Amino acid sequence: MKKIVILISMCSLLVGLNACREQVQAPEEFQWVVDRFDDVKVLRYQVPGFDELPLQDKLLVYYLNQAALCGRDIIFDQNCRYNLPIRRTLEAIYENYQGDRESADWKAFEKYLKKVWFANGIHHHYSMDKFHPEFSEAYFDSLVAVTPASELPQDYGTAEELMAAIKPVIFDPTVMPVRVNQSAGVDMLSSSAMNYYEGVTQREAETFYDRMMKPGDPQPISYGLNSKLVKENGKVTEKVWKIGGMYSPAIEKIVYWLTKAAEVANPTQRQTIESLITYYKTGDLKEFDTYNIHWVQDTVSHVDFVNGFIETYGDPLGYKASWEGLVNFRNDEATKRTEIISSEAQWFEDHSPIDPRYRKKEVKGVSAKVITAAILAGDCYPATPIGINLPNADWIRKDFGSKSVTIENITNAYDEAAKGNGFREEFVLRAEDRERMDQYGALGDNLHTDLHECLGHGSGQLAPGTRGDELKNYGSTLEEARADLFALYYLGDQKLIELGIIPSLDVAYAEYASYIMNGLMTQLARIQPGKNVEEAHMRNRKLIAEWCYERGKADNVIEMVKQNGKTYVVVNDFDKLRTLFGELLREIQRIKSEGDFEAGQALVETYAVKVDPTLHAEVLDRYGKLGIEPYAGFINPVYHPVMENGQIVDIQIEYPTDYVGQMMEYSKKYSFLPSKN
Numbered sequence: 007m008k009k010i011v012i013l014i015s016m017c018s019l020l021v022g023l024n025a026c027r028e029q030v031q032a033p034e035e036f037q038w039v040v041d042r043f044d045d046v047k048v049l050r051y052q053v054p055g056f057d058e059l060p061l062q063d064k065l066l067v068y069y070l071n072q073a074a075l076c077g078r079d080i081i082f083d084q085n086c087r088y089n090l091p092i093r094r095t096l097e098a099i100y101e102n103y104q105g106d107r108e109s110a111d112w113k114a115f116e117k118y119l120k121k122v123w124f125a126n127g128i129h130h131h132y133s134m135d136k137f138h139p140e141f142s143e144a145y146f147d148s149l150v151a152v153t154p155a156s157e158l159p160q161d162y163g164t165a166e167e168l169m170a171a172i173k174p175v176i177f178d179p180t181v182m183p184v185r186v187n188q189s190a191g192v193d194m195l196s197s198s199a200m201n202y203y204e205g206v207t208q209r210e211a212e213t214f215y216d217r218m219m220k221p222g223d224p225q226p227i228s229y230g231l232n233s234k235l236v237k238e239n240g241k242v243t244e245k246v247w248k249i250g251g252m253y254s255p256a257i258e259k260i261v262y263w264l265t266k267a268a269e270v271a272n273p274t275q276r277q278t279i280e281s282l283i284t285y286y287k288t289g290d291l292k293e294f295d296t297y298n299i300h301w302v303q304d305t306v307s308h309v310d311f312v313n314g315f316i317e318t319y320g321d322p323l324g325y326k327a328s329w330e331g332l333v334n335f336r337n338d339e340a341t342k343r344t345e346i347i348s349s350e351a352q353w354f355e356d357h358s359p360i361d362p363r364y365r366k367k368e369v370k371g372v373s374a375k376v377i378t379a380a381i382l383a384g385d386c387y388p389a390t391p392i393g394i395n396l397p398n399a400d401w402i403r404k405d406f407g408s409k410s411v412t413i414e415n416i417t418n419a420y421d422e423a424a425k426g427n428g429f430r431e432e433f434v435l436r437a438e439d440r441e442r443m444d445q446y447g448a449l450g451d452n453l454h455t456d457l458h459e460c461l462g463h464g465s466g467q468l469a470p471g472t473r474g475d476e477l478k479n480y481g482s483t484l485e486e487a488r489a490d491l492f493a494l495y496y497l498g499d500q501k502l503i504e505l506g507i508i509p510s511l512d513v514a515y516a517e518y519a520s521y522i523m524n525g526l527m528t529q530l531a532r533i534q535p536g537k538n539v540e541e542a543h544m545r546n547r548k549l550i551a552e553w554c555y556e557r558g559k560a561d562n563v564i565e566m567v568k569q570n571g572k573t574y575v576v577v578n579d580f581d582k583l584r585t586l587f588g589e590l591l592r593e594i595q596r597i598k599s600e601g602d603f604e605a606g607q608a609l610v611e612t613y614a615v616k617v618d619p620t621l622h623a624e625v626l627d628r629y630g631k632l633g634i635e636p637y638a639g640f641i642n643p644v645y646h647p648v649m650e651n652g653q654i655v656d657i658q659i660e661y662p663t664d665y666v667g668q669m670m671e672y673s674k675k676y677s678f679l680p681s682k683n
């Protein structure tokens with residue numbers, strides 16, 4: 007259950023690394039931004055502390071990194087079944103083209119390929135809309151014509167047959183226009199381009215899983231999580247992602263590296279990794295639960311990882327999980343902050359402004375830490391969350407707790423890259439708000455993530471008889487809103503001052519002002535003109551901001567101020583705003599606890615979806631003038647084993663600056679699936 011960074015905005019002035027190599031003492035200017043195209047900036051992140059890790063931890067990180075990188079093709083195929091043949095065709099052209107690489111057509115082609123890499127497919131990673139190439143079909147034909155046919159993917163037959171399959175998908179805007187469509191009143195499966203279902207209707211899929219679920223099962227498996235649902239010979243059936251099943255060639259490589267990792271892991275972690283291997287071998291979701299229970303109980307190991315089919319945002323029905331990988335190690339200094347918060351978890355739960363019946367009587371094992379990411383992979387790459395809370399199964403969270411992380415080297419990279427980009431000067435009206443944001447913005451953001459992940463998702467309980475999947479396509483948005491509201495509510499609590507976590511409530515006010523401004527206005531920079539808000543985290547922020555705006559109107563809690571033809575969002579009353587956060591939290595917790603689909607649907611459809619076109623146009627215009635790309639992602643460091651007498655004696659880290667180079671390298675070294683799966 008990720009929280010994706012709220013606003014990404016960076017400086018374009020940073021330049022390359024010019025410092026002379028000999029001058030080791032000179033403060034080096036680290037190049038944070040390595041590429042820019044379309045609405046995206048590509049950054050680097052640093053991995054402080056890696057060099058100081060003991061060799062065994064370095065080896066563990068290294069093997070887990072390899073395991074993470076091996077799953078890249080899976081997410082491409084999951085996002086759309088034409089992504090792999092399209093990516094490989096584009097790459098074959100890119101590698102072999104001998105013509106003019108400076109022409110406008112070629113630049114447009116290159117931009118399209120960069121976007122496809124960034125989104126792990128042909129649909130925007132965030133808006134889910136299909137990309138429209140800015141080059142013609144005729145130009146594409148001319149590129150294919152000069153590419154050796156042997157370099158093109160072979161699984162579709164001849165080059166002509168391949169083109170017949172992929173060209174409509176690339177060029178016809180009516181073919182597979184949206185990756186995940188959660189609009190009310192349509193068949194969400196046939197109208198979504200994602201590859202989790204084929205030949206089954208929404209009703210068939212829902213019936214299939216409804217039948218599978220056993221009412222009253224205290225330990226339900228995550229039905230449907232690791233399979234594609236298809237119709238074969240008229241029968242609805244699952245193609246399970248496992249060794250010997252779908253995606254086997256990639257999963258075999260993942261398991262190979264996990265096996266290596268298990269050899270250097272401590273006994274606790276070895277058990278965890280081995281249970282993951284068993285799950286990958288069998289595809290048995292009970293084994294996945296076993297793995298999760300091992301994983302969540304290990305709060306001691308310094309190195310940690312996520313590797314598997316985890317998050318369900320890519321499935322309009324919320325059953326099927328995208329593949330992702332993340333390897334990390336604990337940032338011990340910053341973790342002191344989250345340890346204080348998690349040690350008070352019961353206090354926060356007991357004082358939560360929700361119906362007491364829906365409070366957790368006993369909060370179990372909330373473990374929270376601040377981590378340093380060492381590699382991002384699958385659905386976490388190049389765009390990545392800044393916080394993660396797992397596992398997702400409600401009963402495991404209830405019985406065994408959850409692990410929650412804030413990824414601080416990633417947020418740090420965002421902050422560094424955003425310095426001096428003019429965003430606050432343009433959008434924040436009052437000097438006092440700007441000053442608070444300058445002083446406390448980073449702390450407020452990090453604490454919000456801590457509270458959202460560590461306590462928010464883990465709080466509350468379901469009413470007896472509620473299964474947890476009643477909210478269907480509104481579930482993700484409402485769950486993110488619940489976690490955000492919990493975080494916002496407690497960010498403004500005196501308790502945080504008492505605990506020594508914040509110096510004053512100015513930290514909360516900085517976060518409140520930027521959160522509301524973002525939810526009501528600036529996040530619209532991420533939406534194409536004429537489109538609605540679709541992505542769950544964006545919907546959640548809009549829901550909270552719009553609801554509080556409307557409920558606080560009589561008291562002028564939030565004001566839309568017009569000045570010199572520009573719109574500004576101003577919070578006039580932070581205390582009342584906090585009260586409103588508490589009220590909405592209470593209602594959304596009730597909706598979740600009771601599985602009240604109608605109320606959840608009404609909230610989301612009323613406040614979270616529709617965009618005011620006038621305000622939207624204004625935001626896009628002001629953003630455009632600043633030259634800020636609304637999205638960012640990362641390239642990974644590279645880890646080199648240092649060999650001596652056939653043994654790895656050290657792992658050295660390198661920070662490359664070549665986005666295209668990394669993508670091409672990954673496509674060569676870590677590509678194991680056929681183009682047709």
Ligand code: ZN
Nearest residue numbers: 007008009489
């Ligand atoms: Zn979340």
